[in-house]
Structures are given as C-alpha cells and as structure tokens.
Amino acid sequence: MDILPILSTLRRHKLTAWLLILEIALTCAIVCNAVFLIGQRLQRMDMPSGVAEHELLQIQVADVTTPSNPYARLAEDVALLRQVPGVQSVASSNQVPFGGSSSNGNIRLDPAQPERTLSATTYFGENIPQTLGTRLVSGRDLQSDDFVDVETAMKGLSTGDSKSLPHVTLITQTLAERLWPGQNSLGRLIYLTPTVGLRVVGVLDSLVRPNAFDPAKAQFTMVVPLRMGANKDQSYVIRTRPEDRAKVLAAAVAALKKADPDRVVTTRRSFDEVRRKFFQDDRAMAGILTGVIAALLIVTALGIVGLASFWVAQRRRTIGVRRALGATRSNILHYFQTENFVLATLGIALGMALAFGMNLFLMTHYELPRLPAVYFPVGAVLLWLIGQLAVLGPALRAAAVPPVVATRSV
Amino acid sequence: MFGYYLDLALRSLRRNKMLTALMVLAIALGIGASMTTLTVLHVLSGDPLPGRSGSLYYAQIDPQDIKGMDSSKEPPEQVTLIDGLNLLHAGRADHQALMTGGSVPVQPEQSSLDPFYVEARYTSADFFGMFDAPFLYGQGWTAAEGEAKVREVVIAKSLNDKLFDGANSVGRTLRMAGTSFRIVGVLDSWQPNPHFYDLNSGSYAYGEEVFLPLQTMLELRLDRGGSTDCWGNGGGGVGNILPSNDCVWLQFWAQLDSPAKAAAYQEFLVHYSLDQKALGRFQRVPNVRLRNVMQWLDYNKVVPSDVRLQNGLAFGFLLVCLVNTVGLMLAKFMRRAAELGVRRALGASRRALFAQLLIESGVVGLVGGVGGLLLAMFGLWLVRQRPSDYAALAHLDLSMLFVTFVLAVLATLLAGLLPAWRACQIAPALQLKSN
Numbered sequence: 001m002d003i004l005p006i007l008s009t010l011r012r013h014k015l016t017a018w019l020l021i022l023e024i025a026l027t028c029a030i031v032c033n034a035v036f037l038i039g040q041r042l043q044r045m046d047m048p049s050g051v052a053e054h055e056l057l058q059i060q061v062a063d064v065t066t067p068s069n070p071y072a073r074l075a076e077d078v079a080l081l082r083q084v085p086g087v088q089s090v091a092s093s094n095q096v097p098f099g100g101s102s103s104n105g106n107i108r109l110d111p112a113q114p115e116r117t118l119s120a121t122t123y124f125g126e127n128i129p130q131t132l133g134t135r136l137v138s139g140r141d142l143q144s145d146d147f148v149d150v151e152t153a154m155k156g157l158s159t160g161d162s163k164s165l166p167h168v169t170l171i172t173q174t175l176a177e178r179l180w181p182g183q184n185s186l187g188r189l190i191y192l193t194p195t196v197g198l199r200v201v202g203v204l205d206s207l208v209r210p211n212a213f214d215p216a217k218a219q220f221t222m223v224v225p226l227r228m229g230a231n232k233d234q235s236y237v238i239r240t241r242p243e244d245r246a247k248v249l250a251a252a253v254a255a256l257k258k259a260d261p262d263r264v265v266t267t268r269r270s271f272d273e274v275r276r277k278f279f280q281d282d283r284a285m286a287g288i289l290t291g292v293i294a295a296l297l298i299v300t301a302l303g304i305v306g307l308a309s310f311w312v313a314q315r316r317r318t319i320g321v322r323r324a325l326g327a328t329r330s331n332i333l334h335y336f337q338t339e340n341f342v343l344a345t346l347g348i349a350l351g352m353a354l355a356f357g358m359n360l361f362l363m364t365h366y367e368l369p370r371l372p373a374v375y376f377p378v379g380a381v382l383l384w385l386i387g388q389l390a391v392l393g394p395a396l397r398a399a400a401v402p403p404v405v406a407t408r409s410v
Numbered sequence: 411m412f413g414y415y416l417d418l419a420l421r422s423l424r425r426n427k428m429l430t431a432l433m434v435l436a437i438a439l440g441i442g443a444s445m446t447t448l449t450v451l452h453v454l455s456g457d458p459l460p461g462r463s464g465s466l467y468y469a470q471i472d473p474q475d476i477k478g479m480d481s482s483k484e485p486p487e488q489v490t491l492i493d494g495l496n497l498l499h500a501g502r503a504d505h506q507a508l509m510t511g512g513s514v515p516v517q518p519e520q521s522s523l524d525p526f527y528v529e530a531r532y533t534s535a536d537f538f539g540m541f542d543a544p545f546l547y548g549q550g551w552t553a554a555e556g557e558a559k560v561r562e563v564v565i566a567k568s569l570n571d572k573l574f575d576g577a578n579s580v581g582r583t584l585r586m587a588g589t590s591f592r593i594v595g596v597l598d599s600w601q602p603n604p605h606f607y608d609l610n611s612g613s614y615a616y617g618e619e620v621f622l623p624l625q626t627m628l629e630l631r632l633d634r635g636g637s638t639d640c641w642g643n644g645g646g647g648v649g650n651i652l653p654s655n656d657c658v659w660l661q662f663w664a665q666l667d668s669p670a671k672a673a674a675y676q677e678f679l680v681h682y683s684l685d686q687k688a689l690g691r692f693q694r695v696p697n698v699r700l701r702n703v704m705q706w707l708d709y710n711k712v713v714p715s716d717v718r719l720q721n722g723l724a725f726g727f728l729l730v731c732l733v734n735t736v737g738l739m740l741a742k743f744m745r746r747a748a749e750l751g752v753r754r755a756l757g758a759s760r761r762a763l764f765a766q767l768l769i770e771s772g773v774v775g776l777v778g779g780v781g782g783l784l785l786a787m788f789g790l791w792l793v794r795q796r797p798s799d800y801a802a803l804a805h806l807d808l809s810m811l812f813v814t815f816v817l818a819v820l821a822t823l824l825a826g827l828l829p830a831w832r833a834c835q836i837a838p839a840l841q842l843k844s845n
Contacts, residue, residue: 015740015828015832016737016740016741016744019733019736019737019740020737022733023730023733023734023737026726026729026730026733027730030723030726030727030730034723037719062515062527063515064515064517064525064587064588065587065588066587066631066649066650070649103646106479106641113477114476114477115477116479150648150649151648151649151650151651153645154645154646154647154648154651155651157643157644157645157654158643158645158654160643193642193643194477194642194643195643228648229648229649231648231649232513232527232633262525263525264515264524264525264526264527266527277797280797280798281714281716281798284796284797284798285716285719285720288720288723289723292443292723292724292727295439295443295727296727296730299435299436299439299440299727299730299731299734300730300734302432302435302436302734303432303436303733303734303737303738305432306428306429306432306737306738306741307737307738307741309428309429310429310738310741310742310745311741313745314745362719366715366719
C-alpha cells in the first residue's frame, strides 16, 4: 500500500488530522494509566491474609454494664462457643485481619534508639494463630503462662513494674526478615516500651494486619500474650467448615444471647464479608475505571466514524475518479484503512509520551508506582483495534462508490 | 440577527442528525461525568460550618518525650487529658471545648426495644454554642454542671424520634450503661460534613446521637472510641483504666473571634508549653499549631484521594470529548464551505459568519448541557448506591446545577471557536468556482 498519497492528502487536512491524532493520543494516555490503575486495585484486592478466610466467623458482643470480672466472662463465652456444634476452634482477639481498626506499636530494637525502627500491628488475645489458621514456621506457640491480664499490664506499665508485663511475642516471617535480615530471629528482643523487651519465641508464616493499606507493610504483625477480657471491641473468632458457616454463626449468636439476653451483638459476619468490606472502595474504583475506559473508547470510536464519514463524503468525486482510472474496491477500502492506521499510529506515539507524563504526575500526587512498560502495548493494540473497527463502516461505504460518480458533477 | 442565526443553526443541525447527535452525545457524556465527580468533590470539600469555620481553631501542642512516637515534626493530632483540662480551665479563648467520642448502650424503657448502642460525644459545655448546634427542645448543660459531673444528656432528633416518637422529652430519663441520665436538650437534625471536630470516627455521614458532659464520662468510665496514641511508658487505657498522661486521645477546640485573638492564643499555647517544660512535664521545645476548621480539614486530607483521582479522570474524559467535538464541528463547518462562500459573496462579514457558527456550537452546548445534567443526576444516583461512607451525601445543589450549564456552554463555545475561525478563512471566490 502506498503511504505517500495518503500523507499528501492528510497534509491538506492538517487541522482535522491533528485533532484526530490528539484525541487518539489523549485516549491512549488515559486508557494506559486506567488499565494500570485497575491492575493495581485488583492486585490489592487479592492481598493474601495468611488465614483460613473461608472457615472463619467474627462475632462482637457488648455488655450494657461492664461485667465485674471481664476475664471470667470471656472465658465463659469461649467455653460456651466451643460447645456449639460445628465449631472447631475459638479465639478472642482485639482485632481481625482486614478488620480496619487496629492496635499498633512502635518497634525499637534498642530501647535507647531515638527513632522507631517501624510500626507494627499488635494482636492481643488467646488462641489466635491456631484458630486463624496461620502456621508456625519456627519456635513455639504462646502458652497459657505467657499471658498477662491487660489491666495488670497497664498498671505495671505506669508503675514501672516490668514483672507484670508480657515477656514474649510471636512475629511474622516478613517482620522477622525486615528486622533481622538473613538471621535467626528466635530469642531476639523487641521493645514496644522503654522498660521491657518482648522475646521472639515463635515465627508465624503470615498474618495480615487489620489496616493493610500499604502492601509493603501489610505483614508487619506481632501477637502479644495479653488477656483482654470481655469488652465491646473484643472479637470472638470462630473456625468452622466453610459449608457450616451460616448455621454455626446463627447458633453461636443464639448461645451468647441466651447466656445473657441483655447484651448487644454488634458484629456478626463471615471473613468473606470482612474482606469484601475492606476492599469495597477498591472494587468500586476498578468498576469506575472500567466504565471510563469503555466510555473513552466509545467516544473516540464515534469520533473516528464521524470524521471518516465526513472525509468519505467529501472525497466521493475523487474516489469515483480513482475507481474510473482502475482502482479496485479493495484499493479504496485499504486506502481508508491505511489512513486510519497512520493517524492511529501517530496518536499512539504521542499518547505514549502523554501516558508517561500522566504517570509521573500520578506518582507524585497519588503515591503510585511507575507505569510498567507492558501497559504501553496494551493501549496501542486497543486503539489500533478501535480505529480499524470504527473506520470499517465508512471505508466500506467509500469502496461502494461507483466509478460513474467521476462523470457527474455534484 | 440572533433569532435568524438561531434558526439557521437549528436547520443546519437538523440537516445532519447523525453528526449533531454525535456531538451532543460527546458533550453530554463529558459534562455528565465531570459534573458527577465535581459535585462529589464539592460536597466532600465543603465548609461544614459556613460563616463560623474561620473563627474555630483546633489546638495542638507537643507533650511528647524526646524520643516521641515517630520522626514527624508535627505535634500529636490530639491532646492528653491533663493538657486538655488545663487549657479548658485556663479559659483564654472566647469559648473552648474539650471532647472525645465513644459509643454507649441505651436501655430503652419500652420492653419492646432491645438495648442498642449509639455513638456518643463527651464534651465540655461550650460545644453546642461554638458549633451552632440547633436545639429543638431544651438546651445544653452549663459549664458548672459539667464540672459537677451531672447525669445529664442532650440527645439527637433521630434518637428522640425513636424513643419518644418526637415528643418533647426534656426532663425525662434515659438509661445508658446502667446509669440514669436526665434529658436536658434535644438537638434538631444536625450533622456537619465533614465531621470536622473529630476526624477519628470517620470523616463523613457520621453523627452522634447522645452528648454527655466529659467529666461525667470520666467518672463513669464510659466507652471510648476513636484513636489513642502513646509514647514512652504510656498505656492506652482499657476497661476502667483511662489512658495515661503519655497518651493523646482528646480534641481541643477554641473559638477566637478575631485574627489578633488567634495570634494571642497561639502565643498562649507556646507559653503553656514553656511552663510545662519548666515543670518538667514537657521535654521538647514548644511545638504548637493552631489551625482553623478549613486548614485542619486540609491538613488531614479528608477528601479521599480516590475522589480527586476520579475527578481528574472525568476532566480528562471531558477533554477527549471536547477534542472530539472540535473535530466533528470542524468537519461540519468545512462541509458547508460552499454555503458560507455564498454568504460571504453576498456581503456577510467574517464577523457575522463567525457569530452564526458560534451560535450553532452554542446550541449544541446547551442541548449537550441538558443531556449532561441528566447524566450527572444518573451518575450521582450511581454514586449514592456505592457503599462508601460519603455516598449518601452526593446530591446536586443549585450552585452545581448552574456550574453544569455554564461549563457545558463555555466548553462547547470554546470547542466551536477553532472550527468557526477556520471556516471563516474560506476564500469565497474559490468556493463559488469549484463546484
């Protein structure tokens, strides 16, 4: 196919041609970045939790008046829940993976260190690793004599009595590797307060934080042996078989209500719901971005159809002359298809540069990573396809122009 | 002349329905998308207390030890109980309020209602006056009553409707967390958005249903919510234990009616910090901030970054739609070169032709604007179906309605400028000759 005559024609419609190129470029740039953003969101929504999500239930109950002995109350509740048919394991925890609200501590490896090393989330409660289903990679699990009542610990903290504070902790592999790269972390000390260090006794395979907003820090997690007692913010986490979840949840809530009809069940849900709620904005954003891409491609396609139709109508006579001089239908068809390809290619080239610039802007304003090179061909192929599809109708109409048009004056 | 050009424009638009429809559709889609996101942005970045927000200031001081919580140069975002009470009792502002939030169980008298939890605000007495909270019945408690830890409560209209069918419940008893409170006031519907005075409990569509004196809460050790940040040996408090004085967990607001007073108050905060340092409580050099409502919201970046991103996307989309419209309009105008040539030959000036073509693009803009408005209403309806906490707030208001039309017409006129100018450059003789 001869490109030179096409270029010479386009040179005579410079303004229109440039507008089309600009439109394709803008579309290409936005589409590249939007596809990238969708990928980011989908990747975020896939963030692993390290727990047996499809087997877990969360219940929160709140007493109307504070129980006289919250620790006994919690033990009673846990015992009660273990009796519910289908329940495999019960934990009490101050927070749950992807739950949103979280307790966090500033880690120092040396109590005299002026700046914290990092901030990690702290799970407090009993039976957490077993029930949540995260594997112990090395060391041992927490034992009942590791545990300290939270009020005792609080008092100990304010009076400086280090004996009444917990002395051990479990950490995740990711956290261990971050704190002591390539070394054995068992037996090392982590300081959350200046007075007492927590000795690492076990390393967990994986346990995501409730506030996993930054994937790089999502696994900075500790489990500390504090006994929390029954309170409004404490969760009962129940492990059961996936198919029993609905039944077990209903039975567990009924059992808790039966034990004390005066209390309020504030949360009752499966971990599938916990995850869905945590990532709901990401899902919504991915949906919106998909909509924007579709709308952009449709508008651009319609614009191409409109301009191509206009050019075909304008060049009817010329097409007739070419046909009369021996050009075949497919010659005419290819002419318009090539013209569109040339314009699309120019637009895509410009669009790539724009996409790169847009990504730089997003990187500075929205803390996004650099646009990987794979996304450029995605945008290019999409726009070439859209261009060819859009121009096909007008081009076929052009090919259908009979040679006899050449002999008629319009 | 305007009427005649309008008539010409309509005729021309009708002649090529497909192309006209394409232009209108592009404008409508672009305007619809950008107005939807702009409205959401407008609602979310709005002033929660118009007229008052400039004289309400959020005070921050830095009571941390030398190591502190992290390397941030900003003081903590809240105050400790001891500092809050000191500032409150100093009374150096026109009005001041120390507060925090939580949730408390309500035990209705009616046996038909199970106990339920409501969001609570524990605050000193000036809260209602400072923030212009409208009373339906009764009033708040006095500062003296607050200090005396009275069992008094102000409830929201929604709770009054639920428990008392909207009747005047002032003087009646409300049982919460095992304690009887006397209702002294009922607020009318009131929900500042963003929830500026405490951003820890969610920025939007959050409202408390009961308001209690802070001192009463401290005595009864009612549930605390929000965020607690500690340093050193600070303990966050649990159950009956309050957070220690190495923890920040309360908000302190001051009403300062003139810039001079605000400057003086900032000075006061510095002096307070110095005094505390002399007493050995503070270790750092005075590090204070005094931000008014809008500055405070800005500092906290309350508008979700997704919303700003969506707005940017929508305007990118509008730009593509406009470039599209410019192209189509150019095609349309150039196609009428012959007609325009004839008009020029018959004596019409370039300016007249230009006006005629601009009116034509203005008509497209107007129709596109109406379409865009309908699409924006649909878009906002879609936004309201989303689960985000701000979703319910997404409604078009009068000012945004006006902006939609101005934006649509301006955008299309702008899009019409280039094609109209290009079409006016046509040499009439050439056009008359060629056909």
